[in-house]
Amino acid sequence: MEVPLFRLVTLNLNGIRSAADKGFVEWAAQTGADCMGVQEIKAQADVVGERFTKVGDLDGHFHYAEKKGYSGVGLYSRKAPSDVIIGFDGGEFDGEGRYVETRYDTARRKLSVISCYFPSGSSGEDRQAAKYRFLDLIYPHLLALKAEREFILVGDINIAHQAQDLKNWRSNQKNSGFLPEERAWMTKLLGTEPGHAGLVDVYRRLHPDTTEACYTWWSNRGQAYANNVGWRLDYHLATPKLAATARSAAIYKDRKFSDHAPLTIDYDFKL
Template identity: 40%
Template sequence: MRQNARVLRIASLNVNGIRAAVRRGFDDWLSDRDPDIVGLQEMRCPVDQLPVLAGYHLSYHPGELAGRNGVAVLTRRPPIAVRHGFGNRRFDAEGRYLEVDCEPADGHPGLTIGSLYLPKGDRPTDGPAAEAKHRRKLSFMASLRGYLTRARKRAQSEGREFVIMGDFNIAHTALDLRNWRSNRKNSGFLPDERDWFASILGPRTLHDVVRRLHGEEPGPYSWWTWRGQAFDQNTGWRIDYQLATPELASTATTGGTDREPSYQARMSDHSQVVVDYNL
């Protein structure tokens, strides 16, 4: 539990099914860590079966693909505006992006918050179907890049900071995955994906908050396959991020992943990305 009310704690987690995550202890984590805002991805839950998460207002974009995707944002108070998708008809129906506006409260600034679940893609050299899946991912990314510029500028013009968080399914640099050499031709670490990620960052646009805090050290990883000894050996990928506007990013004091103490304690194949902003 936090003692300093000026700290804004923002968290993000790909839950890999919200009902399964709740069974595995999500409620306990939420109570213990007490975040002000939480972005959730891969909810995979019909609206009428959403669990009650006490103390939070849930904004939800389930999409139209039964049992897949779905993004949400938890806030202490109802947001003043909610937007489903980013204006791309091809992708908005899939439940991959949700954005909310929150007014200033309790010493915290006004915020625009995006929760993102970016498509996985595939290795394009593995045949026509894989190449098509990769091109589809690139199309999503190109459309999102333009939208992020508009969203950030809109938030700024209305007096709010902007943060987008979630599962980007891209490791930006060699610091962001354990076995980067053997993954150079695999989806999630391909040159065009990494170039795109670099293109949405900049001194005056968006900062990778956790990388800013951890500098040139590997990780902290946020995803490990369920298979084998990947989790126990920390053979992971950092594909979950918080990207914030410069003023907000500059206030971040601590941040990283809440990696569970054991394989058995995992709620998801991802771990929570949590950042404290000292305002």
């Protein structure tokens, strides 16, 4: 079997300790990943430092939320980065632990891998308003980043972009995660028209027509997982040059570490 040049995984853990109890650490160690972005670690430095600074031979870099048991992201990497950037807005959302970026810069190339956790607005109007504030801040940040370096952002975006990205799209058009304003934001992020960001949804580049097999999140209510009533909320968003090197994508469902499934994409480039 041909070994990929760069394997990148993303997974919302919904609590790193809970995921570890379900076998996440052992699974992560044998994936062959070069980098792995994780979201919703729901733990602070003391807990992570004791148990989770490494998975396999990958070293972790983390952005912790100020509030205990809330949010938090990590990015595990086989290769030592040239720099690590923690946070992006210097305010509200940095306090929630939502962004960690590892850089792998050389004399000939500037390249970043980012693990990011977008807010959910499903708990009420206040959090939906916060989600819109986040989208308003992250968009120009990514646009500026794209102007100076290649990058892949992985994470739980908490938006299903198109009808093919969730099972019950008709009944969810007024629900957070599939609101017209959120979907329009994604369209602008992925658009190539003037003023649009021009990023690439890498999974959709590889699998433009996939429906039920694309889901990465299932509600814990009812029999959503058993019946595959899911949403595609977890993404690889890349600059076009890196996206063009993507060779294969896989959503792992053999074991369940959280309410999300890991998304792995293999790329034909080296860090």
